[in-house]
Amino acid sequence: MRLSTVILPVRRWHEGGRDEWLRAEQLGFHTAYTYDHLSWRTFRDGPWYGAVPTLTAAAAATERLRLGTLVTSPNFRHPVTLAKDLISLDDISGGRIMLGIGAGGMGFDATVLGQEAWTPRERADRFGEFLPLLDRLLTEDSVTYEGTFYSAVEARNIPGCVQRPRLPFAVAATGPRGLKLAAKHGQAWVTTGDPKLFETGTPEESVEAMRGQIEKLGKACADIGREVAELDKILLTGFTPEPGRPLESLDAFVDFAGKHFELGFTEIVVHAPIPDSDFAADQAVFEQIATEGLAQLTR
Numbered sequence: 177m178r179l180s181t182v183i184l185p186v187r188r189w190h191e192g193g194r195d196e197w198l199r200a201e202q203l204g205f206h207t208a209y210t211y212d213h214l215s216w217r218t219f220r221d222g223p224w225y226g227a228v229p230t231l232t233a234a235a236a237a238t239e240r241l242r243l244g245t246l247v248t249s250p251n252f253r254h255p256v257t258l259a260k261d262l263i264s265l266d267d268i269s270g271g272r273i274m275l276g277i278g279a280g281g282m283g284f285d286a287t288v289l290g291q292e293a294w295t296p297r298e299r300a301d302r303f304g305e306f307l308p309l310l311d312r313l314l315t316e317d318s319v320t321y322e323g324t325f326y327s328a329v330e331a332r333n334i335p336g337c338v339q340r341p342r343l344p345f346a347v348a349a350t351g352p353r354g355l356k357l358a359a360k361h362g363q364a365w366v367t368t369g370d371p372k373l374f375e376t377g378t379p380e381e382s383v384e385a386m387r388g389q390i391e392k393l394g395k396a397c398a399d400i401g402r403e404v405a406e407l408d409k410i411l412l413t414g415f416t417p418e419p420g421r422p423l424e425s426l427d428a429f430v431d432f433a434g435k436h437f438e439l440g441f442t443e444i445v446v447h448a449p450i451p452d453s454d455f456a457a458d459q460a461v462f463e464q465i466a467t468e469g470l471a472q473l474t475r
Contacts, residue, residue: 178443179433179470180207182246182412184216184450185225189233193225196448197234201241203466207274208234209246209445212253215284218454228261235269242272246412246445247348247366249280250299250306252289256331259313263337271338276366276410277310278348279303300353301325307347307357314342346410350389352396359396364408364443368415382416383435390440410443411436414455422446422465423457429465430472437473 181200187193200208212227231243243265248258266273279299280286286293294302305323312319313333321328337343344363349355350370358365370377370385377385394404413422413432422432423446433444446465449457 177433177437177470177473178206178408179466180209180242180410180443180445181205181448181466182209182211182445183448184219184455185210185227185230186219186223186450188223189225189230193230194233194237197237197241200448201238203463205241205466206443207242207244207445209244209274209276212245212248212276213283213285214252214288217283220284228265231265231273232268235265235272238272240272242274243269244274244346245276246346247276247278249278249285250302250325251280251283251285253306255306255310255313255326256328259310259331259333262314262343263333266337266339266343269338271343273339273343274346274364275343276346276348277307278366279354300351304353304357307345307361311342311345311361346408352392355393355396356399358393358407359400359402359404362407364410365393366410366412368412371415373417374415374419377417379417379421383439386411386436386441387439408442409440410445411441412445414447419454420457423449423462425461426464426468426472429469433469434473 183196183200197208210227210230215224227245234243262273262275282293302325305325309321309326313331314337317332317334319328319331345361346364346366347358347362348366349358350367367386367389369382373382373385390409397404422429436444447455449455449459449462
């Protein structure tokens with residue numbers, strides 16, 4: 177069982193941003209992630225910094241904490257340039273980078289470059305090409321590829337990742353095509369639960385929905401002869417019914433996390449508190465959960 181956190185890139189590095197990443201390491205979190213967006217929802221009109229520079233600074237400031245995106249998507253990324261950034265990040269961090277990656281959604285990132293927002297089918301089509309190409313770019317010295325959406329011409333990525341054969345992928349997926357990609361290319365799988373249940377569902381319905389997702393992941397793995405146990409299973413909290421409940425108290429977290437670890441999840445991710453936002457929470461409770469939560473679960 178692992179406990180990790182998400183630090184949204186909303187603070188200037190020298191005005192509290194650096195301190196948050198250092199504190200995450202001090203508190204003993206397994207990984208500290210950040211969102212890879214150009215802007216996001218209710219934070220759109222406020223400060224929001226880039227994921228790659230933020231993770232680079234965090235890698236230089238910390239020593240043991242694993243770091244990653246949760247998640248990157250094709251909305252404004254290209255596999256060739258992303259691969260170069262990831263190899264550099266993995267080197268700077270000494271092999272502590274995890275790439276959370278998904279097909280993307282309908283938020284501001286979907287249209288910020290001037291394109292029409294892709295349909296769900298188009299997002300799945302692009303992701304189905306993006307992820308295998310990125311896998312090759314991170315494991316081969318030179319890659320040439322011509323696809324429907326992405327191309328690479330003698331793209332060089334020497335010396336490759338510190339982590340071998342490449343840094344791990346945590347693939348966010350709930351649909352059949354995405355789960356197949358997770359089964360084939362992922363070292364971990366990520367979910368936020370069933371979005372249809374966020375506003376009107378119950379916690380019990382949410383647990384059952386995620387049980388079904390894990391079963392479908394198992395089938396996708398079985399179809400290619402892979403054991404589903406080989407994949408870590410990551411739950412990003414904050415998007416299920418009663419989104420703030422895991423951080424209400426230590427007991428609430430233990431109850432929430434226990435139910436989800438029983439489903440087969442291996443890692444729970446909680447958001448670092450941001451006052452006056454959807455992620456507002458008591459900092460003292462957050463830190464108590466970080467230091468005592470897993471111990472309570474193993475008693």
